[in-house]
Amino acid sequence: MTEEETVPAVRADRLYKVFGKEGPRAVDLLSDGRHRDEISELNVTAAVIDVTFDVEPGEIFVVMGLSGSGKSTLIRMLNGLLEPTSGVVEIDGTDITTLPSNQLRRLRSQHVSMVFQHFALFPHRTVLENAAYGLEVSKTPRAERREKAYHALGLVGLEGWENHVPEQLSGGMKQRVGLARALTAETDIILMDEAFSALDPLIRRDMQTQLLELQASLGKTVVFITHDLNEAMLLGDRICMLRDGRVAQIGTAEEILNAPADSYVANFVEDVDRSRVLTAASVMLPPSEGLDSSVAPVHPDTTLANLFHRASRSPAPLPVVDDSGRLVGELDGSALLAALAPNGGEAGGAGVSGTGTTVTAEPGRPVSKEGGRP
Ligand SMILES: Nc1ncnc2c1ncn2[C@@H]1O[C@H](COP(=O)(O)OP(=O)(O)OP(=O)(O)O)[C@@H](O)[C@H]1O
Ligand SMILES: [Mg+2]
Structure with a gap:
């Protein structure tokens, strides 16, 4: 795995902000799972409740x-x-x-x-x-x-x-x-x-x-x-x-x-236009052995909306090639269509991540994750 021991840049750990005198009491109730509307008798505003992320x-x-x-x-x-x-904020490892x-x-x-x-x-x-x-x-x-x-x-x-x-x-x-x-x-x-x-x-x-x-x-x-x-x-x-x-x-x-x-x-x-969010990188499959290299490649960050025309007309799968010229995947019309149905993305997207390759879906990124972050 590529997982390294990096210190998160920003870390929020069970973070709460409750405005009002009874803030600490509210935290106790909220941490038991109460909705913020259920503690109105405390006269507080629970703005941030139990937020954790790195x-x-x-x-x-x-x-x-x-x-x-x-x-x-x-x-x-x-x-x-x-x-x-209540809770902790860490910046570059410092509380x-x-x-x-x-x-x-x-x-x-x-x-x-x-x-x-x-x-x-x-x-x-x-x-x-x-x-x-x-x-x-x-x-x-x-x-x-x-x-x-x-x-x-x-x-x-x-x-x-x-x-x-x-x-x-x-x-x-x-x-x-x-x-x-x-x-x-x-x-x-x-x-x-x-x-x-x-x-x-x-x-x-x-x-x-x-x-x-x-x-x-x-x-x-x-x-x-x-x-x-x-x-x-x-x-x-x-x-x-x-x-x-x-x-x-x-x-x-x-x-x-x-x-x-x-x-x-x-x-x-629900109303998100999936074709404008999902990219070639998120629906491509690992490149197959006999991929026709004469077919003009597409970039991993190309949105599906911009791929329909080519994918529907190309008899062979489209090679997906990143900035450094590396072949990172292939794409055909059916993977593309499958990705557009809600939950249908699994046909393509999950297939890629499911193979255990390092191909990572990163919609909207200008540089593919694979190419390495600076
Ligand atoms: N200083 C404060 N004292 C009391 N209540 C506050 C204070 N600051 C924010 N709140 C309340 O906390 C809740 C969250 O507010 P916040 O401003 O964090 O929301 P937001 O997601 O940034 O909203 P917006 O999209 O309108 O900017 C709101 O109910 C707000 O009225
Ligand atoms: Mg705001």
Whole structure:
């Protein structure tokens, strides 16, 4: 197995946040399995209930749920802005719930940056100064701050805009500054709370693509909050579905689509266009011996929606070839169709994972997992 002894970048262990005086008592009742509506006599708001997960280094972990499901409360506990009522948060192996505040501040500035929905830019500062802000707080020398901020602005496509002020920028560009600020801080973990939710759809799509590219090249750990299932499926290596403060399911987009944990999750994902979530990688079979190599290959990340035409017209299975030119699988029209029926993905997808090969379904990833994460 490829399982190594890595320390999770972010770890939540039986985490609770209950607002109100009777928080600790509420935790006792909730941990016995009571729904948050059943403890209304305590006059508390149970925002996060018994949440446990590990986020691996380099992973994009999406927390997804409806309004009020506890997403923001959760992320604020992950960076130590909010103290849990019960449970533990670890950042790169350090329990932050017991850290004195000066150490917490230091750990946060070295390990965790945050990108907000409404940009949180200083209106009278230039783009460059805004991007450098985190380093200013940590008292990095000016020249170094500027150099790092220049570099980060380049990474997000804002070179040439360094001396503008935020009001001269579009929403998408402002959010790029927010992202550049997080990159300038050079933390290994970036927390993003509905970071793209205020953007127009096309710009949002651009930002999603850019985040995937940056993540693939820089290998950051990203915890990304959204209430948009399509965004969750596109971005997430894994998705944590929250319902009324509790975890409904944690899994890859494919796992959630093909094996929803309960009827709530099933209803939630019912309307997802599977052909736009599932990729060649998730439905391909291991390459067979006699695969016709003259057939033009497809990339593992190609969505099924973009494969129909070719698959239905090709007399031979399509070779699936990754970025490094390696043959990783093959695909034919029937595997493709089988994957589209709810629970029908098992015909293709489960066949692959069931063989014990290392082919891993990673819908929406720009780089195949097999090719290795940077
Ligand atoms: N400081 C607070 N004091 C009391 N209740 C709070 C506080 N912060 C959040 N809550 C409550 O906790 C619950 C979860 O809120 P939270 O903001 O975490 O949800 P969310 O999933 O981020 O929602 P949204 O999608 O609307 O941002 C809500 O019922 C909210 O009213
Ligand atoms: Mg929120």
